Amino acid sequence: MKGEMRLLSVVCAIALLAVFAQTASGAPTPTPIEIPTPTPTDTPTPTPTLSADIADTCAAPRVLACGETVYATIDSATAEDPDSLNDGMRDQWFVVNGPGQLLSASTCDPFTDMNTVVEVLTGECSNLRRLGYNDNDAGCAISPQASNVSWDGTFGVTYRIRVRPLLNTMTIGRYALKLTCEASLPSPTPTPALSTGIADLCAVPRVLDCDETVYANIDSATSADPDNLKDGLNDQWFIVDGPGQRLTASTCDAFTDFNTLVEVHTGECSSLRRLTYNDNDPGCTIFPQASTANWDAF
Numbered sequence: 001m002k003g004e005m006r007l008l009s010v011v012c013a014i015a016l017l018a019v020f021a022q023t024a025s026g027a028p029t030p031t032p033i034e035i036p037t038p039t040p041t042d043t044p045t046p047t048p049t050l051s052a053d054i055a056d057t058c059a060a061p062r063v064l065a066c067g068e069t070v071y072a073t074i075d076s077a078t079a080e081d082p083d084s085l086n087d088g089m090r091d092q093w094f095v096v097n098g099p100g101q102l103l104s105a106s107t108c109d110p111f112t113d114m115n116t117v118v119e120v121l122t123g124e125c126s127n128l129r130r131l132g133y134n135d136n137d138a139g140c141a142i143s144p145q146a147s148n149v150s151w152d153g154t155f156g157v158t159y160r161i162r163v164r165p166l167l168n169t170m171t172i173g174r175y176a177l178k179l180t181c182e183a184s185l186p187s188p189t190p191t192p193a194l195s196t197g198i199a200d201l202c203a204v205p206r207v208l209d210c211d212e213t214v215y216a217n218i219d220s221a222t223s224a225d226p227d228n229l230k231d232g233l234n235d236q237w238f239i240v241d242g243p244g245q246r247l248t249a250s251t252c253d254a255f256t257d258f259n260t261l262v263e264v265h266t267g268e269c270s271s272l273r274r275l276t277y278n279d280n281d282p283g284c285t286i287f288p289q290a291s292t293a294n295w296d297a298f
Contacts, residue, residue, distance in 0.1 A: 048111055048176070054092055058083040058125035061093035061160060066101075066181035070094070071111055073174045074165055083125045091164040094177065100155035102182040106148035107163065107175045108140035114173025115166040118147040120159055131159070135166060146175075152185055192255060198236055202227040202269035205237035210245075214238070215255055227269045233261075242297030250292035252284035259289040 051070040055062040058081050062070065077090040096103065107116040120132040132149035140146045145166075153159065163177055195214040199206045202225050206214065221234035240247065251260040261279045265272040281292040 045110070055094070056092055057081045058093050058128070058160060058162075061095040064094045064096045064105075064161065064177075064179040066096075066099060066179060069109070069176055069178040071174070071176050072163075073172070074114060074163075074170070075172050077164070079168065081125075084128045088168065089164045090168055090171075091162050094161040094163070094179075096153070096159050096161065096179060098153035098155050098157040098159060099181055101153050101184050102150065103153035103159070104148060104150040104178075104180040104182070105161045106137065106140070106146065106178050106180070108137055108142055108146040108148055109176035109178065110142055111174060111176040112143045112146050114170055114175060115145040116147045116175050117164050117166055118149045118177075119162040119164075120149045120151055121162060122157060122159060125160075128160070153181070154185070189254070199238070200236055201225050202237050202272070205239040208238045208240045208249075210240075210243060210247075213253070218258065225269075228272055240297070244298050246294065247297045248292060248294050250281065250284075250290065252281055252286055252290040252292055254286050256287050256290050260291045262291040262293045264293050264295050 048071045051062075051072060053062050054070065054072045056077055064070070072092060074090065074092065077092050079088050079090045081091065081093075094105075105118055105120060107118060115136070117133070117135045119130060121128045121130050123129045132151050134147040134149045136144060137146050137148040138144075140148065149161075151159070161177070161179075163175060165173060192215045195206075195216060197206050198214065198216045200221055208214070216236060218234060218236065221236050223232045223234050225235065225237075238249075249262050249264060251262060259280070261277070263277045264275045266275055267273045276293045276295050278291040278293045280288060281290050282288075284290045284292065
């Protein structure tokens with residue numbers, strides 16, 4: 001009997017062990033819980049503080065420095081400025097003294113939310129001359145209705161920058177105006193001295209040598225020359241002896257600043273014969289209203 005009980009205990013122990021093993025090996029693996037990654041949020045860019053001393057008159061403009069950005073609204077701008085433009089537009093004014101660099105005045109900035117016009121002018125308020133103008137800068141992807149003007153900021157020259165809305169019906173809006181000063185401008189070419197002996201009479205012309213350049217102005221020229229042309233034109237006269245070569249007489253030069261005519265004549269002043277004539281040399285890219293005459297002097 002005792003032997004049977006021992007056998008039963010062993011059998012039960014083995015059975016219990018088998019049940020435990022089956023339970024441990026057959027238990028399902030728990031599915032992990034996915035924790036979503038939080039989406040980062042962009043920190044909003046703070047709105048810039050409006051700049052002080054924004055000027056509403058041409059006579060007392062706000063001074064701009066290279067690299068400076070000013071933030072302004074057009075809300076308080078008026079059209080009562082007594083400048084020479086007289087276009088009735090509401091505007092605000094800035095000024096910069098030329099530093100001898102390439103300058104840019106631009107409203108291309110996320111702060112700008114209105115259709116701006118930027119103008120650059122020189123001269124006194126009573127006699128303004130527009131140097132540059134822009135409405136809608138095609139290169140500004142931030143704000144297509146922003147504007148940009150670039151110009152050569154000649155050293156010592158005063159430039160007035162005018163910012164206004166495209167239309168006076170735009171009574172509210174804001175803009176940022178940045179002044180950029182880029183590479184220095186090359187030193188200007190010195191103006192040549194006026195040549196001496198420039199002649200106003202056919203009978204006493206100024207002698208020209210091959211490859212010589214003379215510099216003159218037409219200010220004192222008259223039409224009282226007793227030549228046989230009798231065209232009533234103010235003129236000045238030069239002479240060259242034919243060297244047996246093809247010759248060219250041209251006013252195509254950076255010094256020339258008015259619409260010139262060049263004529264070549266032979267004969268005496270009382271019986272001139274026109275050999276060639278030119279007005280506006282198409283080959284002169286420096287100044288299209290310059291003239292060039294070519295002829296054979298054999």
